[in-house]
Amino acid sequence: MATPGPLGLTLDALGEALGAASTVLRANAMAAGLDAPVPTCPDWTMLDLVAHQGMVHRWAASHLRGEPIDPPEPLGRESADVLGWFDDGATALLQAIVDAPDHLDALVFLEGAPAPRLFWARRQCHETTIHAVDALGARLGRPARADETWIKPAVALDGIDELLVGFVTRRRKGASPDSPTRLLVRPDEADVAWLVDLAPGRPTSTRRVGPASPEAAGADHALTGDPVDLYLRLWSRSAAEPADELERWWRDTISVTW
Numbered sequence: 001m002a003t004p005g006p007l008g009l010t011l012d013a014l015g016e017a018l019g020a021a022s023t024v025l026r027a028n029a030m031a032a033g034l035d036a037p038v039p040t041c042p043d044w045t046m047l048d049l050v051a052h053q054g055m056v057h058r059w060a061a062s063h064l065r066g067e068p069i070d071p072p073e074p075l076g077r078e079s080a081d082v083l084g085w086f087d088d089g090a091t092a093l094l095q096a097i098v099d100a101p102d103h104l105d106a107l108v109f110l111e112g113a114p115a116p117r118l119f120w121a122r123r124q125c126h127e128t129t130i131h132a133v134d135a136l137g138a139r140l141g142r143p144a145r146a147d148e149t150w151i152k153p154a155v156a157l158d159g160i161d162e163l164l165v166g167f168v169t170r171r172r173k174g175a176s177p178d179s180p181t182r183l184l185v186r187p188d189e190a191d192v193a194w195l196v197d198l199a200p201g202r203p204t205s206t207r208r209v210g211p212a213s214p215e216a217a218g219a220d221h222a223l224t225g226d227p228v229d230l231y232l233r234l235w236s237r238s239a240a241e242p243a244d245e246l247e248r249w250w251r252d253t254i255s256v257t258w
Helices: 011-032 046-064 082-099 116-140 153-170 227-234 245-253
Strands: 181-187 193-198 205-209 221-225
Touching (some): 011 046, 046 116, 116 153, 153 227, 181 227, 221 227
């Protein structure tokens, strides 16, 4: 049996969340139409979004099958049934996760990544969840609020962890504010928080800490709130404006926007 992820989500839970996000993305694409603009992905239409996510699903499945596609398959925008093509890719990805062995030998590319089988399930869970939020926003004609999404708090917490521990720490050029800053990300009613060390000239580092620990108390700045809302804010998908200059800097400089 696969070991749970860093925050305790099992392979089954990640697969369930991935399947739910795929369903939401498809449903909103059908409702909005493939020509609809995507407010949270500037210059993209729904067709771009569906084609991108379908391609990524196929790329991830190829790694899980031990047959990596490099470069990834061409986009499916020329398909006579783009949404059917998307469904086929999502189904194949979920099957590849089920079929992959626990000891899979495959590429992983994030800091502190779990074992490859769990890594790919987790990465595609959050990739698809964030892009499903994009699709929801395209249907609404504006970025979706946290309370308008289907996302469970446990999934949001895991996505925050992947972003802060895995993605943000890959930045080797030391992207940071003008002076050293210890940023605490502390979701409401969670038993984990993250302390992000940002400083000019050195790589960003992130540590998991207790929400009430002395390390947390010594932070220079804190982002707090509902876990799903924080998940969307940190991934630059929030409908709300940044709360202050640091959060605006984060959205412009750190957060992934595609």
